[in-house]
Amino acid sequence: MGKAILKGTVAVDIINELKCIDEVHGSATDLDLRQHQSHWWDNLPDYTMHLLLREATEHALTVEALKAQLPETADGLLRLMPQVSDLVHRVETWQPATSTVRPEYVHSVTHFNAVWRAGMLCFIYSEIYSLGPRDVRMQGCVEAVLQPLGRLSWLQACLFPFFMIAVHAGTEEARGVFLAKLADMHGLLGFQGPLSVAGVLKCIWARSDSDAAGGRNGGRVEWRSVVRDMGMELNILL
Incomplete structure (x- = not known):
């Protein structure tokens, strides 16, 4: 997630210094993050999704590097696309492992x-x-999560995907669902972070609407530049 958030905002060599802790060698070779994941987060999401996120981030970084050197790297960019298509298929067909949440929260796992x-x-x-x-x-994707969000008992450990979806919400109704969920998290836990995320989302949506009206950025959401302009860090997403 650190690489995903920093992509495009810092030098490539800085991003390359970020290593996953289960890649450390030596005394940590027996580290099993699957066990840690189950212990700390009730296996939510299961470890497979963490690996898929890691793969997606590396592909995104590769694409960014190849695009910066076009047209010389056009063939390399095209050769990467089948791998990305395969990744999409694996995300769509992902079958989560069994969670260890307490019985009263089982309904929220789905x-x-x-x-x-x-x-x-x-x-x-x-x-x-x-x-x-x-x-x-x-x-x-946005429409697919509106109902699950309304029924989800907690938001911790899925703030990152929540944010990735929310930045692309295009209607007032959908945006209201995301803001309401952040307000619920703030009310239940007393954390100020959710209110900061809500503020960032409002600025991102305003920029996105303006860009779309003016035909800028090809309609893409440049959320990192909004965060940078606000002088904020989204460490809560980590």
Whole structure:
């Protein structure tokens, strides 16, 4: 997630210094993040989704590097597309492992995983395929999570995919659902972070609407530039 958030905002060599802790060698070779994931987050999302996010981020970084060197790298960019298509298929057909949440929260597991699946697809569509929020696939992801969000008991551990979907919400109704969920999180936990995220989303939507009206950025959501202009950090998404 750190690489995903920093993409396009810092030098490539800085991003390349970010390593996943399960890639550390030596005394940490027996580290099993699947066990840690189950212990701390009740296996939500299961470890497979973390690996899919890692793969998607690396593809996004590769695409950004290749695009910067076009037209010389056009063939390399095209050769990458089948791998991305395969990644989309694996996200769509992802079968989450069993969660260990307490019985009273079991009904929320399905909704939680629905948010992660849609969030990953939004990330791939926007960061790799450069689709804008008005693309039918993107809006399909937004619509797909509105009902699950209303039934989800908690928002922790899925703020990242939640944000990836929310930035592409194009209607007042959809935007209201995302803002209401953040307000609920603030009310239940007393965290100020959700209110900051809500403020950032409002600025992103305003910029997106303005860009779309003016025909700028090809309709894409440049959410990182909005965050940078606001002088904020979205560490809560980590």
